């Protein structure tokens with residue numbers, strides 16, 4: 512029996528999302544989520560997809576990541592999909608920050624763990640949780656390859672002109688300050704799928720990818736390689752997001768500290784958690800914002816307009832960076848579902864060869880699709896992202912090569 516299954520783990524500070532896939536046919540066998548780890552009200556939601564089992568939910572305290580992963584293992588075992596199965600080929604871990612060092616998915620060993628740990632200062636919220644996830648999985652199955660798939664890897668092809676900030680070079684290098692970019696697994700998957708949708712090889716296609724979820728980022732992809740992206744040292748830079756400000760004058764921070772009397776931690780929380788759409792109008796869910804706009808809510812309208820204005824600026828900027836654009840691809844929660852966002856982002860850009868067909872744009876579907884009219888020089892695509900499938904595929908490809 513050959514080992515074709517891959518467990519994908521996405522470990523956050525208080526949550527673990529997981530999917531078990533069979534890479535023989537890229538099918539999903541089970542998906543689930545553990546939330547509020549470390550609290551009294553932890554919750555595990557497990558959905559078996561292979562047989563006819565129904566979704567199961569368990570609530571009650573789950574103390575830490577080790578307990579969480581053991582609980583996940585028990586749920587999988589109950590479906591006959593236990594982690595001790597010889598069919599499990601590897602565990603693929605989403606790791607947020609791989610710095611400049613990790614340009615590809617990597618089989619985890621002690622040196623890899625040490626490097627992920629060394630990157631904690633530039634990813635204090637994410638890398639510690641990712642490390643915990645890897646170590647816990649290692650303890651459960653020490654013999655199994657653990658593969659780290661980095662959110663930053665796809666962006667390591669950016670030229671220095673795009674990756675460097677215009678600050679003192681020695682200071683930047685000492686503190687590893689540069690543009691790293693995030694959501695790379697999604698940008699890689701969506702840009703490749705967009706090329707497929709156009710019936711072309713990725714090498715022949717230039718794409719602007721707009722990943723619009725709660726976190727949001729844009730990237731310019733030339734011939735399958737990322738040449739610029741909107742998130743930077745951290746996921747705070749760039750587009751207006753659900754709770755993050757995206758771009759602002761860095762002096763806003765000095766001003767808030769010196770004149771407003773806010774501490775660095777307070778400003779950090781303000782810009783990461785209380786800004787963006789939620790800061791502008793009190794809601795970060797685009798469905799709610801659209802509902803309020805339909806009721807004539809001015810604050811929601813302004814928040815939407817600021818969101819769209821920023822998005823347009825990035826489309827224009829990346830158009831110029833690429834020189835020739837074959838397609839713009841919308842993805843993630845907002846990009847895949849919010850037709851008004853897609854229409855507004857592209858409105859008025861006909862001179863750039865961009866247009867959206869109202870009817871095609873309003874069709875709801877889980878499939879990659881084009882929403883631009885036949886005549887449009889630049890195609891507009893909606894491509895549902897699938898980061899777990901991409902992590903599983905990269906993990907399996909690596910383990911297959913080595914194993």
Ligand code: ADP
Pocket residue numbers: 723724725726753795796797798843844845848849
């Ligand atoms: P993340 O992975 O960054 O948490 P997602 O990619 O799942 O986020 O996107 C979540 C966001 O997608 C929600 O906050 C909401 O704004 C938006 N969203 C989800 N479904 C819809 C919908 N049907 N219409 C408009 N926006 C939606």
